[in-house]
Amino acid sequence: MVRRxxxxxxxxxxxxxxxxxxxxxxxxxxxxxxxxxxxSLYNFFPDGKEQMAHEVLSxxxxxxxxxxxxxxxxxxxxxxxxxxMFDSVETYFQSxxxxxxxxxxxxxxxxxFSSQIRTYFVRxxxxxxxxxxxxxxxxxxxxxxxEDTVSGIQGALVLAQARREPDVFVRRMxxxxxxxxxxxxxxxxxxxxxxxxxx
Amino acid sequence: MVRRxxxxxxxxxxxxxxxxxxxxxxxxxxxxxxxxxxxSLYNFFPDGKEQMAHEVLSxxxxxxxxxxxxxxxxxxxxxxxxxxMFDSVETYFQSxxxxxxxxxxxxxxxxxFSSQIRTYFVRxxxxxxxxxxxxxxxxxxxxxxxEDTVSGIQGALVLAQARREPDVFVRRMxxxxxxxxxxxxxxxxxxxxxxxxxx
DNA sequence: GCTTATTTGTACTGATCGGTACAAACTGGA
DNA sequence: TCCAGTTTGTACCGATCAGTACAAATAAGC
Numbered sequence: 001m002v003r004r005x006x007x008x009x010x011x012x013x014x015x016x017x018x019x020x021x022x023x024x025x026x027x028x029x030x031x032x033x034x035x036x037x038x039x040s041l042y043n044f045f046p047d048g049k050e051q052m053a054h055e056v057l058s059x060x061x062x063x064x065x066x067x068x069x070x071x072x073x074x075x076x077x078x079x080x081x082x083x084x085m086f087d088s089v090e091t092y093f094q095s096x097x098x099x100x101x102x103x104x105x106x107x108x109x110x111x112x113f114s115s116q117i118r119t120y121f122v123r124x125x126x127x128x129x130x131x132x133x134x135x136x137x138x139x140x141x142x143x144x145x146x147e148d149t150v151s152g153i154q155g156a157l158v159l160a161q162a163r164r165e166p167d168v169f170v171r172r173m174x175x176x177x178x179x180x181x182x183x184x185x186x187x188x189x190x191x192x193x194x195x196x197x198x199x
Numbered sequence: 200m201v202r203r204x205x206x207x208x209x210x211x212x213x214x215x216x217x218x219x220x221x222x223x224x225x226x227x228x229x230x231x232x233x234x235x236x237x238x239s240l241y242n243f244f245p246d247g248k249e250q251m252a253h254e255v256l257s258x259x260x261x262x263x264x265x266x267x268x269x270x271x272x273x274x275x276x277x278x279x280x281x282x283x284m285f286d287s288v289e290t291y292f293q294s295x296x297x298x299x300x301x302x303x304x305x306x307x308x309x310x311x312f313s314s315q316i317r318t319y320f321v322r323x324x325x326x327x328x329x330x331x332x333x334x335x336x337x338x339x340x341x342x343x344x345x346e347d348t349v350s351g352i353q354g355a356l357v358l359a360q361a362r363r364e365p366d367v368f369v370r371r372m373x374x375x376x377x378x379x380x381x382x383x384x385x386x387x388x389x390x391x392x393x394x395x396x397x398x
Numbered sequence: 399g400c401t402t403a404t405t406t407g408t409a410c411t412g413a414t415c416g417g418t419a420c421a422a423a424c425t426g427g428a
Numbered sequence: 429t430c431c432a433g434t435t436t437g438t439a440c441c442g443a444t445c446a447g448t449a450c451a452a453a454t455a456a457g458c
Contacts, residue, residue: 003405003406003454003455004405019309020222020307021220021221021222021223021306021307021308022220022223023219023220023222023223024220024221024222024307026444026445026446027445027446027447028444028445031407036405036406036407037406037407037408038407038408038446038447038448039405039406039407039408039448039449039450040405040406040407042447042448043404043405043406044405048446048447049446049447099306102361103306103357103361104303104306104307106357106360106361107220107298107302107303107306107307107357107360108219108220108223108303108306108307109220110218114363117361118361118362118363120361121358121361121362122362144370144374147358147367147370147371148351148371148374150354150358151351151354151355151357151358151367151371152347152350152351152354153354154353154354154357154358154361155349155350155351155352155353155354155355155357156350156354158302158305158306158350158353158354158357159320159346159349159350159353161305161306162301162302162305162316162317162319162320162353163317163320163321164313164317168346168350171343171346172346172347172350175343175347202424202425202435202436203435203436225414225415225416226415226416226417227414227415230437235435235436235437236436236437236438237416237417237418237437237438238418238419238420238435238436238437238438239435239436239437241417241418242434242435242436243435247416247417248416248417
């Protein structure tokens with residue numbers, strides 16, 4: 001018998017939720033994925049399946065906090081923070097081979113996890129918005145771009161999975177990186193419009 | 200006793216799949232949503248739950264074919280076709296209040312529906328790409344924009360649901376409409392780059 | 399080595415699952 | 429009005445569900 005620690009068990013459980021969704025992730029599948037019996041799972045998670053899901057989402061949020069959200073806030077170079085965000089996103093989602101559990105649960109479940117999911121996405125957009133402002137985008141553009149970027153990441157994950165083609169995700173991330181690399185305040189933006197009108 | 204027709208039953212079943220996901224959509228929930236007993240459901244769909252799901256997806260695909268894909272191909276004015284696409288998308292997804300079943304099943308299920316889902320998305324991107332080319336976009340930009348648009352629609356639906364805020368979807372659709380309204384061939388694109396380098 | 403605490407794992411629970419069998423109710427044609 | 433075909437609906441099936449009870453195995457401290 002090999003003693004398991006709770007975090008590695010949680011990792012296995014997370015992959016079961018990703019692969020099958022909340023309702024499709026049975027305790028039988030979890031015992032198979034972790035190598036533990038039900039008694040062990042209930043020893044680690046006395047409140048059962050819903051607690052496991054909550055803790056998986058918390059774990060995902062903490063990872064994003066450590067790897068993406070805090071660095072976006074803290075990086076003295078916002079441009080570097082942005083590129084690091086994309087690097088981390090591509091690593092975490094395995095270049096489109098791994099889906100987003102927050103996105104899946106957002107679609108599949110109703111109330112149980114909605115608060116946690118909402119908090120995660122609101123947090124991501126907020127830190128990205130501030131980073132974009134520091135990078136030179138105007139207030140409104142930054143807000144809009146932050147929402148568009150987080151939405152774009154989610155959409156790329158769905159489409160990559162739907163088409164069974166991870167490269168879709170890679171292409172979309174590449175396009176987003178480029179899009180976010182050209183800060184253009186309102187003044188610059190109207191400069192581009194003048195230029196276009198002149199042609 | 201009220202006799203039901205198969206199509207309206209299918210509509211009710213579709214909403215159960217949307218609300219609960221494939222695994223969460225039990226026959227009990229379907230009998231409640233349709234007002235029919237299991238015997239009636241099995242009379243309409245002798246191959247059971249998986250057949251219901253296949254037929255719901257086919258029905259969704261047919262609706263998109265009639266309302267969006269064919270009009271995009273057929274409209275003499277590509278710009279009009281594009282705006283009509285967005286109008287239909289907003290209607291179908293109820294301005295972000297209704298999720299996309301294809302997207303949900305793409306994330307939640309593995310093999311059973313992957314062919315149907317892939318076909319739907321590939322078809323959408325293909326007709327959109329051709330429409331964008333006719334609208335003035337270059338070949339590569341059209342390809343890229345088509346993928347970005349379909350991906351963007353999916354992401355907007357996920358994020359709207361995740362934040363419990365349908366306006367997210369409305370804003371993203373608005374931004375996509377604007378984005379697609381300004382065809383810029385390769386020559387025009389490099390003109391913009393020259394202009395920027397001059398500053 | 400023994401004892402106690404901790405971790406593991408299986409048998410079992412009531413409920414629900416997808417699906418089947420077949421009786422009941424309804425409809426349409428003669 | 430009657431009968432055959434069609435549609436509906438419920439009881440039931442074996443399997444699986446989330447969760448519980450508790451015994452077995454292991455580990456740590458004395």
